[in-house]
């Protein structure tokens with residue numbers, strides 16, 4: 001078994017609890033094969049933990065266990081069962097959810113999403129990738145899915161020296177899986193959809209937003225129209241905007257399925273659309289803003305902040321008094337306090353007074369690990385235009 005020896009600075013970092021060790025914090029690397037399980041040790045040889053080793057990424061070690069003992073088939077099976085048990089407790093009224101969320105489930109860099117009886121997995125480090133055959137075997141044994149597909153077409157894999165790939169490893173993956181979320185139904189195509197087919201992290205926020213929206217509602221960056229679908233139950237009219245034709249076609253199909261004839265779909269750049277709506281003098285009772293991550297790295301935060309401000313400022317301007325804004329940021333690099341600051345500046349610039357109704361995060365099947373801030377990326381703030 002390979003060994004990684006920490007520097008003193010690395011040990012101080014490890015003691016704070018973070019599950020990653022960076023290469024610069026290693027004094028010595030001994031017999032560590034890429035993607036293997038290694039032990040992490042103090043300079044004096046004292047055992048600290050076991051985890052995945054990567055010979056390419058800046059993240060050289062990912063914590064698997066703070067205990068000694070074999071990490072094999074039984075160990076991983078138990079971790080998968082624990083992940084499933086946790087979902088049983090926190091997920092309800094849906095058959096589409098994240099079954100395994102990497103570090104937060106003690107299985108670093110493994111993602112498994114469930115759509116009905118179909119599983120989609122991603123392996124984002126050498127360690128998880130190396131264990132793919134075992135994970136496939138165990139997922140099949142524990143969950144008996146109809147199909148299991150690997151969606152490893154992700155650029156982050158490049159940081160680990162891993163290729164991009166997509167393949168169905170078990171069964172047949174249909175191009176259209178019907179799932180439900182509270183009282184709406186929607187279709188998923190895990191082979192070609194964004195992420196693993198859907199944005200599962202917004203599930204509870206969509207349901208919650210649906211309880212506030214009334215009258216004229218705008219769902220901006222709508223993807224498959226799920227925020228809009230929840231809103232459409234009680235709203236008079238919902239306008240869904242996205243730049244992707246493919247996404248809009250699915251959104252329209254979802255609306256038909258749910259017998260929702262009060263939804264409209266527009267293929268537009270949301271930045272332009274909001275500007276034009278302001279110029280046309282239109283207004284809304286409810287607006288949902290769910291843009292893609294603008295701050296992909298720490299260096300992007302300043303320009304990303306400008307993007308968030310422009311969107312939120314226009315949305316606040318478009319809201320009628322008493323109207324509700326549901327606004328999200330999925331940029332890990334933009335903190336909740338910075339996001340709230342941007343919202344404050346936006347409101348001030350258009351001389352609006354907003355009340356915070358709720359501060360929310362990602363759905364509970366994407367649990368945040370206390371010692372791993374990277375696992376908390378989604379912010380969803382629900383506001384009301386007071387006067």
Ligand code: SAH
Pocket residue numbers: 198199202206221222223224225226227241242243244247268269270271290291292
């Ligand atoms: N709200 C959705 C997820 C949105 S993901 C849900 O809950 O499922 C972000 C969406 O923004 C994607 O569908 C992407 O196609 C779209 N998008 C990205 N940039 C855009 C832009 N400038 N204008 C309009 N849509 C955009």
